[in-house]
Amino acid sequence: MNFTAHNVLQLLANGAVLGAFYAAIGCSFSLILTVTGRFHMAWAMSFTVAAFLAASLTENGVSFWLALLAAGIAAAGVGVAIERLIYRPLLAAGGAAGGAASALLTVVVASLGIVIVGQNLISLFWAPDGLGKSIANIDVKPVDLGGIALTSLDITAFTINVAMIAALFLILRRTKLGRNIRATSVNADMARVVGIDTKRIFLIVFGIGSFIAGVAAVPYAAKTVAVPEMGFIPVLYALLVAFLGGFRNNPLQTAAVGFGIGILEAEASLLVDLQYTQLVVYSVLFIFAASRAFVGGGRTALA
Amino acid sequence: MTSLDNGGWYELGVSRRHLLRSGGLLALAGTLGSVLAACGDSSDGGEQTRSAALGPSPADLGERITRYVGPIDAKTSGRDLSLKLGALVSLSGPARAFGTDQVNGAKLAIKHIEAAGGPKFTLIAKDDRSANPTVGAQIARELGEEGVQMALMANGANGGGSIGPVGQHNILSIDGGAGIIATTIGKPYIWAGRSTAPDDGYPAIAQYVAKAMPDAKKIVAVVMEGPAAFTDAYTELIDKAFSNAGAPKPEIVIGPTFGSTDFSGLVNDLRQDAPDLVVAQMYGTDLGLFIKQFRTSGQQTPVIGIDYTAAATEAAGSALDGYMFAQDTFNPADLASDWAKLYADEYQRMFKTPAGTFNANGYEDVFVFWALVRRVLKAGGDPKSGKDLQEALIDDPTFPSLYGGQGDRIGRIRLDAKTHKAVERTMSVSKYEDGKLETLATCNLDGSNFQLSA
């Protein structure tokens, strides 16, 4: 709790590591929400399945990096399957008829069902003893960056998360696929008119978004532990970062919010006891959201 | 112990333990678990019969049990009785490992008691969804309506939800998970035989530091969560334990809240303080995550705590090596009494996994019920009445324990009629190393009778 320059920097580094994680999962959630409009709370299942798969693979001797890739692919598979088998037929069957709020909540309730089923299936078959699973095959060492202490896992996690955000940015900005995704996001009907297969785009977006979730989950699980309920808190952070980042398909903007929250959480410990940091974060969020009522983009056109 | 009368303090102590045992509250990730929890699948009836065939014969088993917990008077053993035994525990959610364990221990106890000529208990287990209080109230009412008058319990009366209904229906309950915590202290029909974190752990820790760690001069005690008033109460408790034991006065550092997964702030604080010893007040997964992140940050300072579960092992992996803790731990590798050895063998045979603390508690608690049934029968009361059972408990709150003792002489626990918690039972300081536990010292709950292991 010392207000020294070194301490501020140390917490900044801790906050940046945490923030990169928030940024990556925020971009993941935001991509799906912005393009498809699905309030995909079952995102948590992609996250959890990836962590458990990586734990099982590394436990059986598979290298960390291979497991990371497999986890990302499995997470993408879970996301795509949920979109293809549940959300799409659900909304096609009329879930969207009641307007945006109605479609949003229909998906939320379907998500809730998916999470309950998924969590308990994992408990039953992947964690039958009721205990968590750890990521093996990773050697974590302390790292000293000019007096700032981190671990090799922190550096790995930070690098992976930042790389994914950068890759997402490049895909969205520099590729034809990215243009199609953005076009679909802005106006799906118009995108269809100009020949974009928006259903396919939705699946791809679920794939990419869930892949990011899955890959981010592995270093997270390595730092912590994989348990069936592990997706609950990350999904809340992911949706908050997504909301605060706006819906402009701009991963950099979303990432900035993620870093901001991570750093705020870390630095808040300078000012208040550690147990209040979450309260501080949510209070800042509350005030920020409330302030949108009076300034800026959150305001409705007419009072 | 004056702190007993201090409501504020208890609230404090309780909330910790309560949170530890109630993953649902803050969506804590798996806080619980036995040393090695049993897999529920292997516990069905057919399995039992087959497994039992490989173990001691029922007659032999009965004879041995009778010898340990006896003498048993055939007239008041309850042989012809059929009694319902409830279990209000977690069977889904983060606390599932712990609830499953308690039930497994109880199943084995039921078998042993029948073999020893006791009553036939029928187990009715109900899931509190990892300490959801609304569910807790509902399942306790269900037990009441089904006429159940004794029950195993967990999670500080299922997140507080079963306190009321259990009292209303006179269901004598033993919380074998959280023990007696702030919200359940002295509550009608709610008792616990096990030690309660954190207050039961600190006297043993202080004794151990004073006697076995003379080089620990600068000590930091990490206290999790809690408003300033709680921190003060902790400081008082820890100071008192350490000064009674003649150990150096620890500096208090506040840790993050329960359920945290990122301990970098605390790790950072500890690096700056550079103490000789860290006294950690953390539980379950939280503890494992803290130790893992503390060790991977390069710090080798010894850590001594008040909790140890398989959840911590799973979370920390080899980083947990060298972790010391004061807790009533059932360590199958270091058993004092023959009864405990019999239990550990039988448990391994029945569930194909080593016995541990929470299943041992479940087992021990069913034997408490049997002892009460015998006393009620002897006094001419109704063994199906929770009221009579509780009266018998208050009359004589001493029971045989799976912990402590030596050889033929088994250990014992004594409960307090006012607080309903254990005042006498065996406490131990143990060390985790390479997947095994090593007993470093034993003492009573208050730190008395402290003995370093050879």
Added chain:
Amino acid sequence: MTSSIVTSFAFLGETDISYINLALIYAIYAVSLNLLLGYAGQVTLAPAAFGAIGGYSVARLFLDGNGLEVGLLVGFSVALVFGVLIGIIALRLTLIWLVVLTLAFSTIVPQVIIVLRKPDLGQVGGLTNIVDVPFFGHVLRDPSDLLPVTLAFAAIVFLVCLRMGESPYGRVLRAVRDDTTAIQTLGKNTFRYKLQVFGLTSGMAGIAGGLIVVQSTVAAPGTFSFDASLAIFAIVVIGGMGNLYGSLLGAALITAATPFFQNVLGIDPLKATLWQLIAYGAALIIVIRLRPQGLLPAGSRYTRDLIARVRGTRPAPEPPDRGPAMQAPSVRPPAMPASRNGGQSARPVLDGEIAVRARGLEKSFGGVRAVQGVDIDLKRGAVTALVGPNGAGKTTVFNLIAGALRPDAGSVVLDDVEIAGKRPDEIAALGMVRSFQDVRLFPQMTARDNVAVAVPGQPGESLARLFAAPAAVGRGERAALEMADEWLEFVGMSGAATTPAAALSYGEQKLVSLARVLATDAQVILLDEPASGIEGSWVQAMLDLIDRVRDQGRTVCIVEHNMHVIEQIADVTYFMESGRVVASGDVGELLKDNHLAEVYFGTV
């Protein structure tokens, strides 16, 4: 008070009754959330957080020696106040920010409760052993003692919400949900409606929270977690948004799921518990997949008669199966309805009197001067047209006059009252109402409701009179529906009265939106491209209608591209270019100007 109810439930055990209590408490949560969400369209993620306020009030006050009635009253009031405060912020927020705001609120409330020392709220362990709570001196010991209380509160909340939802008041709420801007331009103070609904439904959630504390015997953060809010959402969505009967059904089904799956799936909970939860989750997915609109969607035929009875109207017939778009209405529609507001319609039409006088209007958008010093007069009883090429600023001027935009400088005076800077609903109340180029009907409401909601001065739109003066409300509602039917007949849309607006063709929507504007009784009507985007025969029908509106003495202002339309109906025409009025007067005279003819017809 309990005996009669309890005996009728005598065949049930206390455990069953306990589940019934739980279902009734969840019904209170769900019905009130449904009013907010399904009717008013206001999303909140915090029903359980408001429940926490009520729950902790009941527990703390009980431990201090008070009865449940005191706790519920305090809990209701405090939750209501917080609801109003959140509502004040929510009024100005878009959907996504409202989600963030309420999510943050639902996280902050339990944390603040944990931190608070005074009053003592039991910290993380909560306040426990809330048993034998007295309710007006009657001790609630068993679930069957609580049953009459939960039953009574569920009934009260249900009836109050039903009355609010299925009434002229609820019609405004649904309009707020479908299009807040549009309903405001029709003269409804959306501010008041949103605040009332936010406040009252939050208070009701407080009552549910208070009762669940008695049911659970403990007030703990776990009872009011985000999980609980999700369960309440599931009930509303599974039951059917916008249908309060659906929420009752949803609460019953979701609550019954636990004992149902326990009975169906195995006796040994050690093995079956996880499977029970999996079955429950799968059932949620299956139900929402098969009935995405919920089991009883808004307008479900199973509840239509019930709701019609509540609204005091005839049960609406099944909407006719409408084939291809209707033919354009006859050129000679039925008589124009008499204006209800005698005072205004009887105002003598003074030749040349100016109804609206705009002077020196200026408006810039990010440095672009869209409107520069525009003066416009709307003559009473005449049709005034604004024309000009794209980007000339005519739509901006229209919006400045209508009050949708605030001018940087200049004034707009309507009948001697300055209206620049007033809210659209205030302007509507002064007698000027606009239409929208893109129609903006309330898509989920029937054509009749779209028009009826515009009828001004309905007693049933006042929350107080809804409950205090039901007879007046009933009379007012019958009159409003009659008015609506007459205006629909006037525009030739009687046949579509019970059709949801979203199912109408574009031309039909334009006509209904004209009827909606006319039903407001406003003396000044601003029509944004009334004839654009519709086919030939419909255009003529529309122009005939506008003619007839003028004949009645109303003042009309239109923005229009189509010069043939202008030529046919405009009395005065303002030509605009580059943000200025370049010419005004009779269109025939003006088009003799070669320059203007070139601009508009391309040739001389």
